[in-house]
Amino acid sequence: MTTDTVPVSGGLPRLLELRADNWPLAIILAVVISIAAIALLPPEISFWVALAACILAAGSAVYNAWGRYKGGLLVAPAIALLFIMNIFPLMWSLGLSFFSYRANRARAPVFVGLDNYADILTDPVVWERLQTTAVLVVLTVTVQMVVGFLLAFLFAKQFPLRRYLLILVLTPMMLSYVAVGAFFRYYYEPTFGLLSQFVRLFTGEPYILLQSTEGAMAGIVFADAWMWSPFVMLLVLAGLVSVPKYLYEAAAIDRASFWRKFTSITFPYIRGLLMLALLFRTIEAFKLFDIVFLLTEGGPGTSTETVSLYLFRQAIQFNKTSDSTTISYILLFTVIVLTNLYLYFVNRRARETQS
């Protein structure tokens, strides 16, 4: 990269030259010094030594780029921040998943290879939680897609107060999970709750929704769908608005039925956005935690405990650090695979329709 500007001097290979702008050497030195410091010095000192080595390497790279790669220098702070805040912790936790370690024990991590993965993948409890999560994902995403779709159709038409109602319908999405959780807790509460009071008008008995597994599931799905259907609506609405009017006018001249108009004009326009909504909501629902935690704590028993809630218990309550990082990576892997599968099918579909 630097052949044009850095003169080759002497017989030394360029890599070994001691110059301020020799950033590859600086990086190699930083890695060697850091590893040596971590291995030989106590943590309090090695941390600072490694940090100083990293800063030196970074300084060398900046010196080399100064005045020549302005673009690179401008994004460098953002990349550095991303590395420190995201990539490094991510890599660190990936590393931890191959060790046996608990954050609240004064014991060093012990390397165990793939044992954690083997344990987690053969643990029937984890599979049970994954099944619970899958059921909730299918239910909540289906409800959100259907409701969001219908809402979008409603709001695609012009009617009085449409603007204001639209804002009102979008509000749940903007609330915090905690507020929604607390709200629905009261909504379902059998003594004070609106739902119970309403049912009691007809039956005379308080209605205890969260008593059964099915009820608790329904309660969670309803709350989550209430919160996120507007999101689906928003995306579908954007698709609906983008359909050119003349297509409908042409269809009207041809006396096409409503269904025909929908399948031939509307759906092709919104399909992409609908798929995007499905993708976003599936990924989010897979991580469902807040509403479950606030509404049922995973109860009755563990029948609504999602894998995220299970992960929270392992990581934050039990301090099983390496186990929980392992579960996290398995989840991450699952989501990536699902997303890619999904994208693959969508693309194949798109190609088929084009050809």
Added chain:
Amino acid sequence: MKLRIRLTLMTAGAAVVAGLGGAVPALAEDVTLSMAVPDWPPTRIMKDLFDKNYKAPSGNTVKLDIDFIPWPDYYTRLNTSLTSGENKYTMAVSDSQWLGAFIEAGYYRKINDLIDADPDLKATLADMHPAPLQAYATYPYKSDNYYGFPQMPDIYVNYYRTDVFCNEEEQKNFMAKYNEKLPCSPEEMDAIDWDMYEKFGEFFMRKKGEMLAGKVLDDDFYGIAYQAGKAYDFSTMQINAFIWQYGGNIWDETQAPTGHAEGVVNSPEAVKALEHYLKLTQYMPPVVKTGGMDIFKTDELFREGKVASNIEWIGFAESSINPETSKVADVVAFAQAPGLKVDGEIVRWANIGGQPFVIMTWANDTQIKEAVDFVKWWLSPEVQHQFAAQGGQSAIKSVYEDPKYVTYRPWNRTWAPGLDWQKDTWHIPEFFELLVQGQEQYDLAITGKQDAKTTLDNIAAFQEDLLSEAGHIED
């Protein structure tokens, strides 16, 4: 971690030597004690008393920098802070069950040296009731290793409504139905057992439109309530009481490593105890069937006037006598929590509540000295009386045995007799895993999904496995 402690100690030691060698008189310093505490009246009162009255005997300017954290998040927040290594807090008000987990991790400082070096502190601790002292300070439980000083000791008591219980009509009807007098005065209420409590449940369960104490009810009404929630320890604390009263036991850490969980946790006595606990829930507000009946919900139901009686921690009592927060403020009375009648005597074993102060291992010498002075100030009779006068409790005998003590608050009369019946749950580092699994199983029983025997068998099997793996049970 250990290394860091050693380094800290070395630095601290060097500082002391340097200080002595230099023989320079100590100058007044600004010292900040940062403390994590649960957000509720006992800690708010403490902060208030501190800000108004505290003067450090050392002459230093001591500032108490308190993080008030809501109860439901408290463990997770404190755990996260401690585990992250940020060393943010010098002290904390810790739940007693957490001792093992945080001591083994190297966060809570052992305080035996501080007690030995300070005759006043030693005398104060000697004057303390052994039940709270053991529960709040010792790890392993009931050993001689001390880690904490009581901040707010707590037990559960029976909150009840005199307008309902003392109503003549209700009295007459109760007598007609059960041929027994409906208790009205706190003394009469002290004498009840769980059978009588069940009768309250059956008798006072009324539908909307029926009469209660001469008034037509505008909503359903229930007789009794106690904690039966899924979160944290919101059923275990009451179930333990039943188990101990029946002569059963939870896994006993003082018997480790030979004491087992299997056969103890699911003994016939424990099964009977859990069946009794579950039987009473049929008379409670319907939220009990959802796993949502935690200590906050029972407190709310009582203050909203939906139940006649509630077994609740004293820590909540202040808000139930305050007309701004309670619809029953002018009619609430307090008695000892019911027990089980065995051979004519009422057995009242209960799970102690309340929290100790702890000092962190990373506190420096000045902070430790100021922390000890602060704790001594807090445990001094004068301040303990002020605390009690504002609704707190004291574990110090000379304070709670003072005739003035019972005059501060209506529930204080239950305090001294209640203390003798307190035991504590596990202090071991694995407590949270035991607790969560127990709560899940109890939740299945409370919501009617499985019977008491299956529940306790499942808990015993889980505990036997986990405790054997952790080395607490050896064959």
